[in-house]
Amino acid sequence: MGGDNLIFIRRIVVLAALIVALGQGALAADASGTGTPTDPKAINEAVDRLAPTYGLDPALVRSIILAESNYDAKAVSWKNAQGLMQLMPETSARFGVANPFDPTQNLRGGMSYLRWLYGRFSGKLPLILAAYNAGENAVAQYGGVPPFAETQDYVARVQQYFAAGGTVPPGMRTRSAPLVYRTAVNTTSRTTGPSGITVERTRFGVTIYRGSPY
Numbered sequence: 001m002g003g004d005n006l007i008f009i010r011r012i013v014v015l016a017a018l019i020v021a022l023g024q025g026a027l028a029a030d031a032s033g034t035g036t037p038t039d040p041k042a043i044n045e046a047v048d049r050l051a052p053t054y055g056l057d058p059a060l061v062r063s064i065i066l067a068e069s070n071y072d073a074k075a076v077s078w079k080n081a082q083g084l085m086q087l088m089p090e091t092s093a094r095f096g097v098a099n100p101f102d103p104t105q106n107l108r109g110g111m112s113y114l115r116w117l118y119g120r121f122s123g124k125l126p127l128i129l130a131a132y133n134a135g136e137n138a139v140a141q142y143g144g145v146p147p148f149a150e151t152q153d154y155v156a157r158v159q160q161y162f163a164a165g166g167t168v169p170p171g172m173r174t175r176s177a178p179l180v181y182r183t184a185v186n187t188t189s190r191t192t193g194p195s196g197i198t199v200e201r202t203r204f205g206v207t208i209y210r211g212s213p214y
Helices: 003-032 040-054 058-068 089-094 103-120 125-134 136-142 149-163
Strands: 189-192 197-201 206-210
Touching: 040 058, 040 103, 058 103, 058 149, 089 103, 103 125, 125 136, 125 149
Parallel strands: none
Antiparallel strands: 189 197, 197 206
């Protein structure tokens, strides 16, 4: 067999080994949950695909993601809400989410909860959003949107995003996803340093944001 043929065969063998390795890597990624969408475009495509299966408007789901995490799949609030749709650990457990930082799992869990809230509050969007933010028990206790500034702001912002098709209306800014930092304090203030990091202190705790919190 000529030298050129041997070189050709070796190249085929190397190429075949590379294809097998890439296939195994893809399977491993799917098994570990890392083969899921992580950039906003891919996340929106997943939302468009999944939302109708839960009877939800994709624009509403995108609006909630904007308000909750601003598309940061690793976001953690001072309350320990986690991932794209900011699921509390008990909510993740309730709707079968094993890894809230996996975008697809988080989307499925958040949409399952939204679908449940639709039934609980007879499709009344302000109550559904208030319950998503403050909990269904708070909405039931107050017989409507609770008198919490955070919740009232949240309900208004999400509805504005929703009216704009699940995007930020011109001239309006999204709330940045929080970093992982929280502690108890009793003062209320908000300061933004030259590095663009904002520290927001309330009677509930401290949250550190990348950029302005609004």
